[in-house]
Amino acid sequence: xxxxxxxxxxxxxxxxxxxxxxxxxxxxxxxxxxxxxxxxxxxxxxxxxxxxxxxxxxxxxxxxxxxxxxxxxxxxxxxxxxxxxxxxxxxxxxxxxxxxxxxxxxxxxxxxxxxxxxxxxxxxxxxxxxxxxxxxxxxxxxxxxxxxxxxxxxxxxxxxxxxxxxxxxxxxxxxxxxxxxxxxxxxxxxxxxxxxxxxxxxxxxxxxxxxxxxxxxxxxxxxxxxxxxxxxxxxxxxxxxxxxxxxxxxxxxxxxxxxxxxxxxxxxxxxxxxxxxxxxxxxxxxxxxxxxxxxxxxxxxxxxxxxxxxxxx
Numbered sequence: 001x002x003x004x005x006x007x008x009x010x011x012x013x014x015x016x017x018x019x020x021x022x023x024x025x026x027x028x029x030x031x032x033x034x035x036x037x038x039x040x041x042x043x044x045x046x047x048x049x050x051x052x053x054x055x056x057x058x059x060x061x062x063x064x065x066x067x068x069x070x071x072x073x074x075x076x077x078x079x080x081x082x083x084x085x086x087x088x089x090x091x092x093x094x095x096x097x098x099x100x101x102x103x104x105x106x107x108x109x110x111x112x113x114x115x116x117x118x119x120x121x122x123x124x125x126x127x128x129x130x131x132x133x134x135x136x137x138x139x140x141x142x143x144x145x146x147x148x149x150x151x152x153x154x155x156x157x158x159x160x161x162x163x164x165x166x167x168x169x170x171x172x173x174x175x176x177x178x179x180x181x182x183x184x185x186x187x188x189x190x191x192x193x194x195x196x197x198x199x200x201x202x203x204x205x206x207x208x209x210x211x212x213x214x215x216x217x218x219x220x221x222x223x224x225x226x227x228x229x230x231x232x233x234x235x236x237x238x239x240x241x242x243x244x245x246x247x248x249x250x251x252x253x254x255x256x257x258x259x260x261x262x263x264x265x266x267x268x269x270x271x272x273x274x275x276x277x278x279x280x281x282x283x284x285x286x287x288x289x290x291x292x293x294x295x296x297x298x299x300x301x302x303x304x305x306x307x308x309x310x311x312x313x
Contacts, residue, residue, distance in 0.1 A: 004086050005121030006031050011132050011142035014241040018043075020134070021093065023142055024118040027132050028091040028173045029070050031120070037242045038068055038184040045235040046192060047199040050206070051221070051228040053235075059187055069179025073172040076160070079153060082129070083122055085172050091120040095169035096155035097162055098137070103147040106136040113137070114163050122149060185310045193310065197303040203228070204292050211288060215278045222273045229266040233259050236302070244309045251305045258298040264291055 008031035012023050017040070026036045042064055046054040057064070065071055077085070077092060085092050098107035098115045107113060121130025129149040134142045160169050207225070210217040218225065236259040239245060245252045268288065272280050281288060 001083075001087060002125050003121070003123040004083075005130050006086060006089055006091055008033070009091060009118065009120045009132065009144075011144060012036065013140065013142055015237060016140045017238075019116075021116045023134075024093045024116050024132060025171075025173070027142065028093060028118050028120070029068070031089070031091060032070055032173075032175045032179075034068050034070060035243075037244075038064065038182060040238055040242055041184045041188055043238065044188055044192065045196075045231060047196045047203070047232075049199055049202055051203055051224045053228065053231045055231070058192075066176070067182045069176045069182065071174050071176055073174065074168045075170055075172060076167050077153070077156070077170045077172075079149065082119060082149070082153075083124070086120065086122055089175070091118055091173045093117070093171040093173065094119050094131075094152060094156055095159050095164065096152065097159040097164075098155070100151070100155040100158045101147075102151045103133070103145060104136070111137070112163055114159065117152070119152065188310065190307060190310055193303055193306050197299065200232075200299055201296060204296050208289065208292055211281060211285060211292075215281060218272075218281065219278055222269060226266065226269040226273060229262050229269055233262040233266055236262065239302075244305065248305065251302070254298050254301045255305075258295065258302055261291055261295045261298065265295075 009027055010030040012026040012030075017023055017026065022039075026039060030036065042057045042059050043055070044058065046058075048054060059067070072093075075081075077094065082092060082094075094117050096115055096117060098104055098111055098113040099109060101115075102108055107115075118132040119129050120132070122128070123130075123146075127149055128146050129152050131145050131147055131152065132142050133145055133147075134140070156169055160167060210221070236255055240252060240255045240259060245255050265288075268281070268284075272278050
């Protein structure tokens with residue numbers, strides 16, 4: 001063929017998920033009809049007492065890959081291999097050094113940086129490749145682009161020789177022949193959901209006591225409180241992008257409000273920490289306590305939605 005393009009590839013733009021590699025992985029497996037929700041829910045934060053959280057995936061990457069029905073082949077590529085993969089319907093996550101990528105003027109000949117693009121099409125007549133890449137460094141918006149195939153491969157080669165210093169720099173995404181429907185709810189148990197609700201409630205009660213008692217406790221734990229509020233904000237925002245909430249208007253409104261409420265707490269902690277002004281909490285104590293009450297009410301509803309979704313699966 002002179003040109004070809006894999007259909008069904010979808011840039012993932014709802015939020016930044018872990019790394020550019022993971023953004024491209026979600027975009028690539030969409031062409032196999034694999035629902036991204038299992039990957040997002042696999043990053044379900046497990047809330048612990050004393051404002052701690054566990055962020056590790058509860059199914060490791062290799063296992064969930066098998067359960068979802070796709071696999072990655074870690075390899076190196078050249079033009080003929082890239083063309084063969086695309087002809088087989090296999091997108092390729094290509095590692096590159098951004099310093100050599102001409103399509104990115106914000107980094108081209110300016111910054112050496114390991115980065116990943118998703119290659120899913122080619123046109124041999126024009127010497128171009130269809131790829132997904134973000135607009136600029138640190139942008140969360142990923143776009144479908146048409147770039148020079150030779151330059152893509154050159155940036156990949158330079159990565160192996162420079163930043164990465166190893167031969168294998170790409171991942172071919174393949175659909176398993178024995179792929180079956182996968183239910184993430186077999187792993188996201190009722191016990192984990194209820195545990196989150198209980199531990200969060202205990203943490204909120206602990207926070208109330210800290211805010212209405214000696215503010216030294218807040219001062220001594222401000223780093224932990226800040227990290228906790230940020231983790232919870234990101235966690236609930238991620239959950240809001242799953243079908244459980246996206247297809248439920250009332251549930252979506254509540255989890256969006258919940259993420260926003262934790263964002264308000266985060267802003268408070270940032271402010272008192274930056275200004276070293278803990279009296280600011282005392283002046284706004286009533287408002288802050290109302291916000292905690294709002295969080296507790298919203299979390300109750302959100303976890304009820306999760307438990308109900310699990311029962312329906």
